[in-house]
Amino acid sequence: MSGKRNDYLSWDEYFMGVAMLSGMRSKDPNTQVGCCIVSQDNKILSMGYNGFPIGCSDDEFPWAREGEDPLETKYVYSTHSELNAILNYSGGSLAGAKLYVTLFPCNECAKAIIQSGIREVIYDCDKYADTAGVQASKRMMDAAGVRYHQYHRTNRNIEISL
Numbered sequence: 001m002s003g004k005r006n007d008y009l010s011w012d013e014y015f016m017g018v019a020m021l022s023g024m025r026s027k028d029p030n031t032q033v034g035c036c037i038v039s040q041d042n043k044i045l046s047m048g049y050n051g052f053p054i055g056c057s058d059d060e061f062p063w064a065r066e067g068e069d070p071l072e073t074k075y076v077y078s079t080h081s082e083l084n085a086i087l088n089y090s091g092g093s094l095a096g097a098k099l100y101v102t103l104f105p106c107n108e109c110a111k112a113i114i115q116s117g118i119r120e121v122i123y124d125c126d127k128y129a130d131t132a133g134v135q136a137s138k139r140m141m142d143a144a145g146v147r148y149h150q151y152h153r154t155n156r157n158i159e160i161s162l
């Protein structure tokens, strides 16, 4: 008798994979971030990626990282993947949910995560760990009891032909 297949995706691979796929929608030329919010019983509630708000054209607003005029950089306009995922959810409360994200949440996203009742953050990259924003984020999540841990990479390669 044949049993079930064994090489199916784990829950963590599935949700981080969805977050990574979502990040591939980002138009940011430097850092593409994706996010997937999941209920306690492993149902996907929402997704998001970093980009400009609705109506703010990807072709007219600036993607530059630096410039004399801050109004000509992306930082004052881009909405982070985590905030987009939280705001994209129209089903009610996110209390008790888990959030998978490809980059550690900044302090502004940490505020939204805490206030929306999300209890756990699973992140992949932490390349801005030295910044005040990420340190403030960890301090707030520690104080609020939001658990966070790094995704354990399995080095599985997935090929999808589109």
Ligand SMILES: O=c1[nH]c(=O)n([C@H]2C[C@H](O)[C@@H](COP(=O)(O)O)O2)cc1CO
Pocket (backbone or CB within 6 Å): 028, 030, 031, 032, 033, 049, 050, 051, 065, 074, 078, 079, 080, 081, 082, 103, 104, 105, 106, 109, 128
């Ligand atoms: O938590 C985050 N979530 C998120 O979506 N972002 C976005 C904002 C920017 O579009 C981009 C960061 O750009 P850069 O790495 O060039 O500074 O990533 C940045 C952070 C910072 O940790």
Ligand SMILES: [Zn+2]
Pocket (backbone or CB within 6 Å): 080, 081, 082, 105, 106, 107, 108, 109, 110
């Ligand atoms: Zn953020």
